[in-house]
Amino acid sequence: xxxxxxxxxxxxxxxxxxxxxxxxxxxxxxxxxxxxxxxxxxxxxxxxxxxxxxxxxxxxxxxxxxxxxxxxxxxxxxxxxxxxxxxxxxxxxxxxxxxxxxxxxxxxxxx
Amino acid sequence: xxxxxxxxxxxxxxxxxxxxxxxxxxxxxxxxxxxxxxxxxxxxxxxxxxxxxxxxxxxxxxxxxxxxxxxxxxxxxxxxxxxxxxxxxxxxxxxxxxxxxxxxxxxxxxxxxxx
Numbered sequence: 286x287x288x289x290x291x292x293x294x295x296x297x298x299x300x301x302x303x304x305x306x307x308x309x310x311x312x313x314x315x316x317x318x319x320x321x322x323x324x325x326x327x328x329x330x331x332x333x334x335x336x337x338x339x340x341x342x343x344x345x346x347x348x349x350x351x352x353x354x355x356x357x358x359x360x361x362x363x364x365x366x367x368x369x370x371x372x373x374x375x376x377x378x379x380x381x382x383x384x385x386x387x388x389x390x391x392x393x394x395x396x
Numbered sequence: 397x398x399x400x401x402x403x404x405x406x407x408x409x410x411x412x413x414x415x416x417x418x419x420x421x422x423x424x425x426x427x428x429x430x431x432x433x434x435x436x437x438x439x440x441x442x443x444x445x446x447x448x449x450x451x452x453x454x455x456x457x458x459x460x461x462x463x464x465x466x467x468x469x470x471x472x473x474x475x476x477x478x479x480x481x482x483x484x485x486x487x488x489x490x491x492x493x494x495x496x497x498x499x500x501x502x503x504x505x506x507x508x509x510x511x
Contacts, residue, residue, distance in 0.1 A: 289439075316497055326434075326484055328501040341498055375439060382447065383428050383490040383497050387440040 288312050289388035291376050297394045298366055306361045306391045308376030315380060316340075317359040319351060322373040322390070334359055363393075371395045398423050398491045402502035409477050410510045417472040417505050419487030428490030429470040430499065431461055435483045443485075446470060457481070482509045 289310045298304055310317060318341070319331040333341035334353040348364045363370060373392050377385040399422040409415055421427055428447050432440040444455025451463040461472045470487060484504045491498040 318497075326504045326506075328440075328486065328504075330498055330500075333497055335497075377440075379497060383499065384430070384442060384445055385497075385499060386442070387432075389439040 289376055289378055289386050291374075291388040291391050293391060294389065295392050295394075297396065299396055300366055300368060302366050303362070303364045304366060304393070305363070306374055306376075306393070308359045308361070308388060310357055310376075310378040310386070310388075312378055312380070312386060313357075314378040314386075315356055316378060317353065317356070318377040318379075318385065319359065319361050320375040320377060320387075322375060324372070328375070332359075332361075366393075366395045368395050398427075398489055398500050400487050400489050400500055400502035402485075402487055402505050404505045405503070406506045406508070408508040408510060411479050412476050415472075415474045415477045415481070415507070417485050417487075417507070419470045419472065419502060420468050421470065421487075421489045422468065423489055426465075429461075429463060430488040430490070431455065431459070431470075431472050432486045432488060432501075433457075433483050434486065434504075440486065443472070477507075477509055479509045479511060482507055 292307045316335045318333045322328045331345050332351040336356050337353045350362045353359045373390045375390045376388040379385045401420045430445045431443040443459050446463045486504045487502040488499045
């Protein structure tokens, strides 16, 4: 069974479009995260939710909106996509300790 | 502010040789420290972690790391590298803002293994 899954794995879209990435974890964890990995492989946290409540919100354009319908799911919606949004987006989850389990990533390409 | 430095962007070793990847952190208190590995096109897999206690920690795939408070370092080692170890390696520290749930990553070290 996949612990942290993301859909889609690849996403190619035009500038200005709106898209969503979905994440699900079956580990029973309370906390979920979104990270962005840029073209130089640099990883930076974007958001974190604990039991559906936003607890970390880094300096991210408000075109990015996370939504957590329940503690097992954390989706990322991106409005008005820009070229600079092209990256790999990773979802992760954790429980009481800060050991995080990562999903396989979603490679977003904005043309 | 917390930060993590991985001084080596790219390292190449021969298969069977020993390996040490360097990681230095900037942090005011005892940190939570991690090493993750990312194979091409894959997600991140946790190799090992340090929270407290014994400063030499063992991880998966034969890796170990040593926490040295005096040097603010958490270097990753492996006595004999296998070709399958070729990957990107990330050191990370857990930041207290966000209840230590916020991981700050280094820029990564890409490991290439020669046969």
